[in-house]
Amino acid sequence: MKTDIDRKLRDFVGAKTAKTFSDVLGIETVGELLRHYPRRYLKKGELTPFDELEVGDQATVSGRVKKVTVRSLDSKQEIRPDEVNKYRRHKTITKVVVTDGRNDLELAFFNQPWLANKLTAGTAALFWGEVTMFRDIMQLKGPGTEILDEEDLSEEEIERRAKPFRPLYPASAKLPTATIERSIKIVLDNLGELDDPIPELILRREKLIGLREALQKVHLPETEKDWEVAQKRFRFEEALVMQTILAQRRAVTDALKAVPRVRSEGGLLDDFDARLPFKLTEGQAEVGEEIFADLARPHPMHRLLQGEVGSGKTVVALRAMLSVVDAGGQAVLLAPTEVLATQHHKTLTKMLGELAEQGMLGGAERATRVGLLTGSLNAASRRTAMLDAASGSAGIVVGTHALLEDKVQFADLGLVVVDEQHRFGVEQRAALSQKSGDATPHVLVMTATPIPRTVAMTVFGDLAVSTLTELPAGRSPIKSSVVPAKEKPAWLARAWERVHEEVEKGHQAYVVCPRIGDDVKNAADEEGEFAAGSEDEAESKGKPRPAISVLQVAEILDGILGDLRVEILHGRLPADEKDSVMTRFAAGEIDVLIATTVIEVGVDVPNASTMVVMDADRFGISQLHQLRGRVGRGKVPGLCLLVTHGWAGSKSYARLEAVAATTDGFELSRIDLETRREGDVLGVAQSGRRTSLKLLSVLRDEEIILTARHVANSIISVDAELAEYPVLRSFVRSALESEATDYLEKT
Ligand code: ADP
Numbered sequence: 059m060k061t062d063i064d065r066k067l068r069d070f071v072g073a074k075t076a077k078t079f080s081d082v083l084g085i086e087t088v089g090e091l092l093r094h095y096p097r098r099y100l101k102k103g104e105l106t107p108f109d110e111l112e113v114g115d116q117a118t119v120s121g122r123v124k125k126v127t128v129r130s131l132d133s134k135q136e137i138r139p140d141e142v143n144k145y146r147r148h149k150t151i152t153k154v155v156v157t158d159g160r161n162d163l164e165l166a167f168f169n170q171p172w173l174a175n176k177l178t179a180g181t182a183a184l185f186w187g188e189v190t191m192f193r194d195i196m197q198l199k200g201p202g203t204e205i206l207d208e209e210d211l212s213e214e215e216i217e218r219r220a221k222p223f224r225p226l227y228p229a230s231a232k233l234p235t236a237t238i239e240r241s242i243k244i245v246l247d248n249l250g251e252l253d254d255p256i257p258e259l260i261l262r263r264e265k266l267i268g269l270r271e272a273l274q275k276v277h278l279p280e281t282e283k284d285w286e287v288a289q290k291r292f293r294f295e296e297a298l299v300m301q302t303i304l305a306q307r308r309a310v311t312d313a314l315k316a317v318p319r320v321r322s323e324g325g326l327l328d329d330f331d332a333r334l335p336f337k338l339t340e341g342q343a344e345v346g347e348e349i350f351a352d353l354a355r356p357h358p359m360h361r362l363l364q365g366e367v368g369s370g371k372t373v374v375a376l377r378a379m380l381s382v383v384d385a386g387g388q389a390v391l392l393a394p395t396e397v398l399a400t401q402h403h404k405t406l407t408k409m410l411g412e413l414a415e416q417g418m419l420g421g422a423e424r425a426t427r428v429g430l431l432t433g434s435l436n437a438a439s440r441r442t443a444m445l446d447a448a449s450g451s452a453g454i455v456v457g458t459h460a461l462l463e464d465k466v467q468f469a470d471l472g473l474v475v476v477d478e479q480h481r482f483g484v485e486q487r488a489a490l491s492q493k494s495g496d497a498t499p500h501v502l503v504m505t506a507t508p509i510p511r512t513v514a515m516t517v518f519g520d521l522a523v524s525t526l527t528e529l530p531a532g533r534s535p536i537k538s539s540v541v542p543a544k545e546k547p548a549w550l551a552r553a554w555e556r557v558h559e560e561v562e563k564g565h566q567a568y569v570v571c572p573r574i575g576d577d578v579k580n581a582a583d584e585e586g587e588f589a590a591g592s593e594d595e596a597e598s599k600g601k602p603r604p605a606i607s608v609l610q611v612a613e614i615l616d617g618i619l620g621d622l623r624v625e626i627l628h629g630r631l632p633a634d635e636k637d638s639v640m641t642r643f644a645a646g647e648i649d650v651l652i653a654t655t656v657i658e659v660g661v662d663v664p665n666a667s668t669m670v671v672m673d674a675d676r677f678g679i680s681q682l683h684q685l686r687g688r689v690g691r692g693k694v695p696g697l698c699l700l701v702t703h704g705w706a707g708s709k710s711y712a713r714l715e716a717v718a719a720t721t722d723g724f725e726l727s728r729i730d731l732e733t734r735r736e737g738d739v740l741g742v743a744q745s746g747r748r749t750s751l752k753l754l755s756v757l758r759d760e761e762i763i764l765t766a767r768h769v770a771n772s773i774i775s776v777d778a779e780l781a782e783y784p785v786l787r788s789f790v791r792s793a794l795e796s797e798a799t800d801y802l803e804k805t
């Protein structure tokens with residue numbers, strides 16, 4: 059399909075301007091130019107002849123400068139035009155007398171002495187502001203100005219420029235907003251019919267304006283309402299294109315085959331439920347049923363389970379795995395790190411007890427085995443684990459993601475559970491299919507980082523979402539405070555005292571650092587997300603201070619907590635050492651653990667009561683929340699101290715205060731997302747490149763996204779190839795070709 063929209067810009071605006079557009083904005087076609095929307099609109103008053111001005115009006119006038127004077131407000135002295143630059147930082151008043159040839163009008167500008175050199179006598183310009191009267195002289199208050207070139211002085215051009223709403227475009231010195239505006243006007247005036255990607259029927263039903271009208275109103279609005287309805291239409295268009303892509307993708311997933319794993323009575327799952335030392339929360343039971351229903355379908359489940367740290371996702375996952383084992387299949391649990399995989403293996407084995415001791419003395423009559431497959435296993439254990447997976451004698455296999463790339467084969471893989479990761483890509487799912495013959499295994503992804511509904515619908519469009527909202531009863535609350543180490547060093551000293559007191563009470567503590575510190579120079583710790591300096595520090599000193607490291611803190615605490623059993627843990631320790639440290643910490647043989655974010659997920663030591671996060675501003679909001687979830691896991695109330703070198707009142711300090719103020723993960727996730735740019739929310743590196751989401755906000759435009767999703771579903775359900783919707787199809791195709799849909803590929 060080829061329409062006017064695809065025509066080259068140079069056919070309209072000439073080769074030179076077209077080249078500038080191409081160089082500066084990467085814009086080649088008419089369609090691309092028209093989608094370069096105004097950043098905002100300049101508000102002016104109505105163009106009014108001088109003799110019709112009334113006090114109180116918001117007005118725009120066109121006139122010539124008659125006289126300019128600049129005065130210092132301190133010395134009351136007049137400042138000569140060639141001296142004004144010296145008074146940039148002084149209090150000044152610049153008075154400009156403007157005339158329309160008959161009447162005069164006075165304008166006063168405060169602290170902008172340089173205007174004297176711009177608004178020189180004879181300059182033609184537009185001025186706008188509120189009309190006031192001062193000592194019998196008509197004035198414009200808080201005036202805006204736009205200087206007019208001599209060739210702009212036609213009546214028509216002045217009228218156009220004086221419009222109440224003037225678009226301001228993302229622009230640069232090489233390509234100013236006025237040039238963009240002029241080019242867009244030329245294009246709009248000369249363009250023929252335009253095909254609308256939104257079907258006629260939908261436009262009518264959703265009360266949206268058509269493409270042609272919307273372009274006119276977004277670029278050359280007459281009223282505020284104009285650009286509002288135009289933007290609404292374009293937001294819907296963006297949402298529709300995106301949701302159509304997702305609906306098509308869902309159709310493909312729905313066509314995949316999976317072995318139904320129907321829950322059976324009297325199996326391992328029932329035995330396990332009977333053994334559970336606690337009652338499932340309502341949420342756990344409900345989500346369990348949702349999952350069992352999914353597993354019983356002949357198409358692969360693809361479900362996201364989100365829930366606060368400590369909300370009991372592991373039990374839910376284990377019950378799902380057991381029901382698959384009961385149905386004759388196998389399940390794997392993938393963890394992001396070896397430490398965590400090892401820990402999951404232990405937890406599952408312990409929870410299952412004799413149910414995991416198949417073929418062993420003391421094993422239950424009905425039992426299975428839980429295998430562990432990590433990179434650091436020795437050759438013999440590895441061989442056994444692989445054999446158990448391949449023969450099917452291990453009903454459950456726990457491992458890191460490396461498991462997927464490995465030669466590991468399964469007898470009958472039915473379910474994959476992915477812990478603490480919400481991105482589980484197309485490639486990974488493809489890798490899975492290869493491990494289970496023709497059928498695709500069911501997938502359950504778990505995360506403690508809550509994702510707002512609209513983001514889930516956008517980014518994870520083909521994912522069903524379950525949420526655990528309540529914490530199991532008996533969990534202790536966590537108290538958090540910010541410790542400004544630089545402004546109040548005594549507070550930091552007090553923090554270490556608190557750690558000491560907690561240990562005296564028989565509890566344990568974590569000290570978390572952004573870096574390991576065993577590196578030579580500046581090699582950011584791959585475990586710390588934010589190893590670079592915080593914005594505030596970068597602003598104030600130019601060069602950010604390197605974040606404090608595990609090794610540095612170990613040295614400092616050697617002096618302060620020397621009488622306690624302090625050890626370190628980070629990703630670059632040998633595996634057996636990591637293991638030993640974790641085991642001894644869990645057994646209460648270590649009082650204080652200085653660690654990187656390796657402990658971020660899954661580590662479960664109920665006796666740990668206190669966490670001190672060093673250089674807390676180097677971590678993201680959600681990450682801090684996640685980290686903090688490591689304490690207060692038992693009956694002991696948790697305490698989390700967020701240490702920062704930032705100053706109170708800075709942006710990063712405010713982020714820490716937000717974390718300290720609430721333990722609601724959804725709230726924090728929202729704050730986190732709102733402080734990022736939209737592209738980052740979607741996981742797109744935007745680097746100024748073109749994107750198909752320009753006006754739509756996945757955070758704010760929930761209603762639009764919902765409607766668009768509905769519309770897209772109904773279109774795709776009857777016409778998956780979009781044969782009847784050629785314009786929409788071509789929009790979908792170009793969105794898929796653009797950078798911005800990368801994020802869709804990754805999910
Ligand atoms: P998550 O993985 O969601 O952070 P876990 O599954 O590790 O949480 O559960 C946290 C702790 O709560 C574990 O010690 C678990 O045994 C316990 N737990 C889970 N469900 C319940 C429940 N319904 N009642 C009491 N304790 C529970």
Ligand code: MG
Binds near residue numbers: 372660
């Ligand atoms: Mg967990």
